[in-house]
Amino acid sequence: MSVGWTQKPPYIELGKTTIALNEAFTITIKVENGKVKSYAPFPNIPSFKKNTIASVTSSNNKGNGQVTSIDAVIQNYYAEKEGTFVIKPFSIKVNGQVVESPGITVRVGPYDKNLGEPSKLTPEDFIDLEKNKEYVDIQEDAFLGLSTNKSQVYVGEGFTVSLAFYVASVNKAFMEFPPDLGDQLGDILKKIRPAKSWEENFQIEEISPVEVNINGKKYKQHKLYQATFYPLNSEPIVFPRVGLKMIKFKIAKDEKDPTSLEARLNMKKSHKYFYTLPKRIEVKELPAHPLKDQVPVGVFYLQEFAPKKQIRTGSSFEYGFRVWGEGNIAEIHAPEIEENDHFNFYPPSIQQSVQRAGQRVSGWKTFTFHSIPKESGVYNFKNYFSWIFFNPNTQQYDTLRAKAKVEASGESLRNLEISSANVGDFYEDISTQSNSLSHNNFRQQVRHIVNIVMLIMLSGALFLIYWSYKNKHLQQRKEKEN
Template identity: 40%
Template sequence: MQTSLSKVFFFILLLLPAWVYSQEVRIELGPDEVAENRMFTITLTVVNESLKNYSDFPEIPGFIKRGTSSSYSTNIINGQVSSTHSITQNYIPRSRGVFELPPFEMTVNNKKVKSPGKKIKVVAPGQQQQRQPDPFSMDPFQDFFGRSNEPTEFVEVKDDAFFALSVSKDEVYVGEGFTTTLAFYVAETNRASLQFYDLSNQLSDMLKKIKPANCWEENFNIENITEETVMINGKRYAQYKLYQAVFYPLNLNTIEFPALPFKMIKFKESKTRNFFGRSRQEDYKTYYSQAKRVKVKDLPPHPLKDLVAVGDYRLSEEISTDETQTGEGVQYQYTIYGEGNISAINEPLRPQDGDVEFYPPTVRQDVTRSSGRVRGKKTFSYFINPTIPGTYKLSEYLPWVYFNPRTQQYDTLLPQSYINVKGDAIQKALSLPNKKEAESIYGLIDTADNTLRSSEESRLYTYGFYTSIALLLLASGFFFFRKYA
């Protein structure tokens, strides 16, 4: 019975890591009350699983969808990896009042996730958001008067729109990020009626052509195409982002983006107004983006040029105590945060110093992608074990060198923490305590029996042992049956 319980307990221990790092999907709603000039949000979060697909966020009466943002974080503790991936949908109130978000259901990674919904109160009057006319659904020439028995004549309406691939920088250092945006733009003065055509297949083909092989990609994962108002050369446009990512060059090869075709449905409008006839006729127009080139520069000379991260970073730190005894460990967190390729941040070089032992750190990474920029932080949690009394400045042990493209110079993050250590010196556990003991141990080498033994002799000893065991079992069985027979 005891053996069975031990096996069950051992099996539970084996399953425990799987329970701790179980998968989770949740929907988080914004506050019950929101100001008229603020956004309400719905956040979809997936834990310990990649976000492969999800259905559309719900429409909210009295609100307009206005863009999404995404973030993810990774934790590595004792060799176990956990991750969190979130997508946030923003909503702008149209007016003040109380609006109801009914219960809804979303499909995430082919699984159903439900939300109870809620009532949302819009308060604090401000300038009311004016809803932009949708250029893809307008039918300005539709009329309810005319004669239906006459054939309808359709004419071309000049459009005021364009398709573009834009980059935030034309020249970058190797490892420096630049934002690439693929979008369709429609002027506020546009009168032509337009609609997207076969968007999924077109976008898939374009991404195969523009994603550079020599770059690390941080994709903004645009799933819902929404309208955003932008100003270009003093003119107001509605921008429809199709794809956006930050690329970090891994070598000095120039990055080439080819000109891309983008086909749209463009309607011809009826020349005469007719109540019974069609007011527009479907046609197509192909727009073309301009080719782009991004030059990649080498970093300035430096002994660590090939090892440093590139970005604009800062350092924050936390230490459990600055006063300790030899042999008593100290917990220390070393956090690098800022804008850049967070995944490329390497651990500070740990010194090989016998006075202070730095154990391998646990690592936590958080990345946020929004507003065309990638920001985040990476935290290294150390256990420090001082073995010799004294005062230790951590700036002498954990300096972190990086290249800042904004200043075009190398910089070093230096910790400000220090540790005052008291007590007696502790020798390493793996070292021998003293010379006398070392001599006695090495002396055993000369006195130990090193006579070679035959393998046949060893087998005889083994057979004799097993024979003795068998005889003992037979004797026990004989006395048992004799007693109870």
Template identity: 40%
Template sequence: MLSRWFALWGAFFLVLLVGEGVQAQAPDPKARIILGKAEFPINEYYTISFSLSGAPLERYSAFPDLEGFKKSGKSSTTTTRIVNGQSSSELTITQRYAAYDEGEFVVKPFTMTVNGLTVRSVGATLTVKPQPATASAPGTSATPVPAPAQEAPGIGLLDQLFGKPKPQEYVEPKDNAFLALVPDKTTIFTGEGVHVGLYFYLTPADQGLLAFHNFAGQLPDILRQLRQPTAWEESFNEQEIYPETVVAGGKTYLRYRLYEAEFYPLNAQPLVFPEVALQMIKYRIAKKPEAGLDNRLAGYKTYRTTARTIPVRVLPPHPLRDQVPVGNYQLREAIDRTAFRTGQPFTYSFIVEGRAT
């Protein structure tokens, strides 16, 4: 009987030891694609996200390019869940897209690779609606943004006890920000390319005073004004709006690249770039900051570029016009593709061959 008792206890301890050696297996990594809402006004972003759980993010492929939209920065969020004492995290990376115009657009099916996992989306049909009606646009000075008045219950009794709080006084600090249209050449020949960039400059000290306001809604009108009817325009692909440090006039600035393109004039008419405007949020600062309050008042300020004209010169006459060889020649042409998208470059080549007489 005693030997049987020890045998049972031995088996029990064996089960305990085996149980301690077993470790819970980590869940397999999972990834999925999340599309934003299909209907939205033009002043809001469309979003495409992917989420990853079960593993840290190592690498992922590029988000798709959408016709009619411009990529406008990414963001990331991490969500941690605890279930039955077990902790799990999910990382979400979101790409924002700004629509150039209103209308209906199609997001074609696409795939992405996240940590070696292939995830697919069936695409969607998007409807970009007009911007909702708002109050009249503010002028060039920083105008306070009104906030709805809210009165807390019992505020009258508090006022009687402590007196009404005095309204804060705000001052508008001077900023050193400016908007500039910068070409890389001051004069060009017909057919010669000129690079043009639209940049917003601000000093590091101005970062807390300024913020972008409805950039997606302002961009289509800015692009319309920069179009050149007498030039071929080759706009650059994806542009992330992020600051880069530059030095101008001996002063350090943060420069935001808002738009850039290469223009090739088709004739000798000058390229005329009018003054364009960008509205930003600018904060006023409380004259006497108080603890527990934001101590800032949001307003608007409009920045404008300087109008620019780039003269276009006619190509000089051929120096060997009277010595051009005459004979039987043949033109051979080639193109690298037959289907195109707006703004997508292609390669055209030609060869002239033959025998002079």
């Protein structure tokens, strides 16, 4: 028999448009050939009160070998009074997707005696009323696991950590994630994140179960967190024991069909803690090397973006040096280029891409250098561009060397720089000028200037005295004559 498990997008169904005052209006979210794994709160409707939430899973065998299933969550509402009510369009986020509903008009009529009194109880109230009923705690087949893809690494070598909740396919216990799952995860991550490591987080936005096989047994893996860490020193990394509180339901002992809607509504809620096992990662020092504290660790390769083989002196060109592979891409630094008489190399522009998939972090970083050749000749770029790293697979240091070759032609740039500089007639007159030194006594020159200024001032004063005396004498002579 074949099973039609092509999952379709979630959708919303609205209840009857005409109901009695004591009859429930329903909003249902459904997923065909899949599960309602997560959903946002149902909307509040004016003049209606929320009541119980039901969860239903149904299957349909068409008889031709095709089996379909529908997983549904139903929210019940009861009207507070009679009348006609317009329920406006709304949306609910289901399994990470926003599902739209166009809204509806609902007419609420008088009380219908045949329907009886509507329930005003929440699921928690219902459980309280059932305290005297005997419940069975079905043993769950599930566990919380923290796993790593390596147990021993070098300093700077990456290892991936996964935290997931596993539920066996044969599990019969009813469980669900609690509303405070995000807060719990925040506390857990504070405990398990290594303090002295670089982290590449895989950013799990929603919990989607994946079927895995563990020791020949099938489980649903609900991955909660995954990241790759790169230790920055040789201290061992220890992941402590951490716990997750899950919601678990008990069923009535005399319940004949635990999977029925009635049985689910009558379940008794409880909590169950699941714990990981502690784990230790040994970190080894890199082998002795002058650059062991600076080189990245990983498996890397080189890709070049070379210029044309024929270039001209004085004309700029670009050369791309790309390092790609598996490792901490953030720790890849530009190759160091020594100063030389053949090229002017300027600081590079940098581009990078990081991919996180499966258990691996990979990617590339490209350094694009702008350069100007200064001398004509044939040049092998391996003499200028090289990049050292440590390969944990071979446990050896390795060097990526450029393979590109170029031929530069044209006049020497150094000669052009000298001839293009405008030095005027200074250098031309050097041979005709005396090279003897002259002595300048600055203080003596200042003294001469001061003396001259004082002599001028004294002469001016004498002239004023003489002019004043002469005027006075002329005035007295005129008075006598008169």
